[in-house]
Amino acid sequence: MVRTRIDVGRVRAAREMIDPVFLDTPLYRCEALEPELGCAVSVKLETANPVRSFKGRGTEVVASLLAGPGPGPGPGAGAGSRAAVCASAGNLGQALAWSGRRRGLDVTVVASRSAPAAKLDRIRALGARLELVDGDFEAARERAADVARHDGVRLVEDSLDIETCEGAATIGLELADAAPAFDAVLIALGGGALATGVGQVLKALAPGVEVICVQPLGAPAMTLSWRRGRVVTTGPTDTIADGVAGRRPIPVVLDDLLQVADDAVLVREDSIIAGMRMLLDHAGLVVEPSAALGVAAVLEDRDRFAGRRVATIVCGGNVDMDAYRRWVGIAPGIASGHGA
Structure with a gap:
């Protein structure tokens, strides 16, 4: 059995402390994305709440x-x-x-x-x-x-404090309930709270689901650390995905990640932008760059995911709209809302 700092019993208890406005977020198959991605895609929408993120x-x-x-x-x-x-x-x-x-x-x-x-x-x-x-x-x-x-x-301290990990892990409880519907979960990787929390719950309750973490090439510290099995500190980050742009992984969080992640992949900036554009065009979602990492991972390795059932966590919708318009190539005045 996988053992980390995260305990599924405490995750269930954490769920009782959380305002219901953050719980039971939409999880649905987004068929409009599938012709472009070549796989069955389910979206776990963590932006439909008062702070627009998980x-x-x-x-x-x-x-x-x-x-x-x-x-x-x-x-x-x-x-x-x-x-x-x-x-x-x-x-x-x-x-x-x-x-x-x-x-x-x-x-x-x-x-x-x-x-x-x-x-x-x-x-x-x-x-x-x-x-x-x-x-x-x-x-x-x-x-x-x-x-x-x-x-x-x-x-x-996000990711270091176990409460942040076990709060995020409640997403895993909701995914596990639907786990027969998908083969892999794509999770944005930054400090590690989301990846370790969700990963631990899936390993405990739906061990057949592959846990794949995704990080930008311009902010690779945690992925490099996972690959080498030790903390790797990097220089300045260079990515539009500011929500996952750390340089100094926390050792105990890396220890947890090593136990629960089946893979950690790096994606290019152009793929992140393409993912954002696809989520707008085909799902009607205005998302921040970190939330498009899962889609970017499929875009860069279609053969790996071809014919599979994939879930991606759309983890945040807080984005500067002027920058967003530049990234996805839309004119000012279009998509003028601030996202989910």
């Missing part, structure tokens, strides 16, 4: 425990405090702000100045204090840790 599942668990009686959960300072800080490329910050506001928590989000403006504006709108730093996501992580130490508040 991250709310994890922050709901964190915030529920932090707001409850007794000491705050997890490592770090601030046990018992009703305040939290996180580093974010945008989606985690929105999710923690939403979950914290609902429970009266004081939330600070640290982000890079280069993060998409739409994500930063939404964090502010949700009532969190936003601190911007020069540099990339790793610089934001360092600053968030400094804030936690100085202010004595809970540091929420």
